[in-house]
Amino acid sequence: MILRSVKWLFIIIAVIVLLLIAGATAVAIMAVQKTPLVASTATTQLDGADSVNELLGQLQRAFSRREEGHQVTLTETQVESLVGVLQRALPDFKGVVNISPIGGTINLTYAIQDTGYFVNASALVLPGNSLRIEQVKIGDLTIPGRYLLRFLERTVNSYTDSEIATIALSRVERVTMKSGELTLDVGRLDALLTELNIVASNMSVDEESELQRLSAYYLRYLSGREIALSTEPVSLIEYLREGMARAREQSETPQDAVLHNKAVILALAVYVGHHRVGTLVGDIQPNADKALKPRRGAVLHNRNDLARHFIISAALELLSEEGMSLAIGEFKELMDRGNGGSGYSFVDLAADMSGNEFAQVATEISTAVDVQNAMARIQSELEIIPAIEGLPEGLSKQAFIEQYERVDSIVYLKEVEEIKRRISLLPLYKR
Template sequence: MSVIRFLGALITGLLAAIVLLIVLILDTSPSVSANASEQIADADTVKKLLAQIRRSINDRERGHVITISEQQVESLIGFVQRAAPYIHGTSAIHPDHGTIEASVAVPAAVTTLYLNLEIKVLPADRLAIDHVRMGSLSLPGPFAVGLVESALNIYTDSEIGTQAKEQITRVAMTETQVAVTLQPMDSFLRQLNEIRAGFDEEERDELTKLTAYYLRYIAGREIALKKKPQPFNAYLNLIMARAREQSTQDNVLQHNKAAVLALAIFIGHHRIANFVGDVQPDVEHALKPASSVLLRGRSDLSKHFIISAALKMLSEQDVTVAIGEFKELMDRGMGGSGYSFVDLAADLAGVELARVLADPDTALRAQNTLASTPDESVYMPEVDGLIEGLSKQEFTRRYEKVDSEAYLQEVEQIRAKLAQMPFYNRESAG
């Protein structure tokens, strides 16, 4: 009887602790209210940050200093908010500290509650977190970092959390930017690859196997060896015809997903494989077509289209569209191709393609249509008349920001074109 009482008291205590924790960390109102369209106005500045990160990875035998401006941080936070509208965040950089704040909406039974976060970073010869605040609960920085470090180490059965923390050897701040000094990345990246390989071996599921199968299949077709540019539609015909041969009503969604992912890896970018697993026959030589693949006569559109379809298969629609939009905003800067509603049309069409292929009510019909359609007009709208090549200055003059009425009208015109296409029309989709 005493044991039962003890267990009852223990359970009651745990429930009380959970309730107390919820009360402490959740608030009834957000602490941050940020406008994502204003935050991503300087998305073009992120290109410089990405270039620094690429250098630190490619030249992994040497240490590097990554300089991050407040504009870049705000742009990335704005991207997150466009992809996940329930998150609002902001940042600030000062010579003696930097802060990141966020409010995450948490739907509750009666009302919406908010997880309000604040992380304060200090300049130091290491990663120094002053505190992490969640609602009314404030954790000392070293304790919070230690928790994350231990969790990563335990989850991966490695020392990757410790290595990640020790990669940072100095953090310096000015009024407008943070300079993070990193140790050579070679050892850390090797450890990451070992962990990923271990997970792939343990968790190599049916999707990974199917994607590898379709990748080998499309790479072995005669069209993939031709030296002249080939139509995207021919590739799509081939891979969807193969998927149709392999599919039943029970497994059609898995085959459609694997076929799209394989085509995205082959035509779009080989790094899409990182989201799927070990699918390349030779990891040192990624499979790719011998010549460019054209959609509406352009190789860039085929990449936009199929990568967006793949990302939609792997994530939520808001994430996929936000990635495409952010990429276009980055292209407005010097050296970029400029903001393109043509590219955005291909992104949105790819999202729609994934939608009909992933819907149990339309998957088989869509598969059958794509296996035999004679041209791309079934799934890719005309792009004549859509504006592209806009510099940052011209984009701002015309549209101001990405939630302005003028901008939303342009996007709505593209969506209207897609809605009018029988292949995507929800009412005639059955």
């Protein structure tokens, strides 16, 4: 009797497993399609990158005046520019947005590499007194939007062990649309931002890593060096020399060198780049109410902006997916083309790309120790960043379009290739 029961139990389990496999297979087949839903290119979407400055201004006002209600307006151009950044970093991803008075559609396509198949998704967002997603389609599957929204809400709440998603959704008091534009009426954000700080704090404590601990150590170490007290700007190579020398002392193996080099780069990005980079690293400031910073900023080619571009890009290279750091740097330059910006700068882009390359060689196990040794005897900035003479900068949007048209034009790519050529000639980056 017992053997028969066990036998039937195994049969039932086997049937359930087969049904699950069959169901998963059916869902996968329905989700995958042979033609892409979206064929847009990042280059056309990025033409409106300068419009994102206005959106950032709205968000900054909403966050700074958190005890008031606000209206936040997003245009198709702004949303598609942000999608374009993702597409620039992830070439297999494409997205397009359309906003009309009766609803907004979001269409996405992901190309499955080397298969000729695509995962297509679309969502319909409707105006109303809350965030309303009418339906979501993934391939040939249709999912009621309210169920997906509820699932995402519960998932985020569960993952963060909070009510952050519920609070965020409750802040949306009204959604209105007109051609090419969506406006959100949001309530006061103080409760949301308070909850967000608690979530960030809890997660950083739970997930504190050796990299975070070392980054905090090098931040304190560098802030205590004599160069930090200089009344004159100090070259970034001086900070790198100090940090990498200490990293070399602490590294017994190539694996140690990789970890310590990462920590030095992240600490410098926080110290001489921008203290807000620390929010991506974790709680590394000795005093949460007063960020450490040098008396005078670091420089490259006698420019503080280039030192910041270099070291922040290096940090982003370590913290982001491959390609995302360069895409962010390029997007920032496109934003600067607008009124009030510094203009598109291939010089800044050269600093970004040099920082990316430095981060890569400093954290590859085959070259990490070599970078430590090179930094110990470095004599010139031209060992980590190439000469910038002849690289265009300060281009307004109109001047950029007249000269380069877009970011995938032949003449634009020629400038980028020239930067890559100059970087490739630096001995430190030859692998």
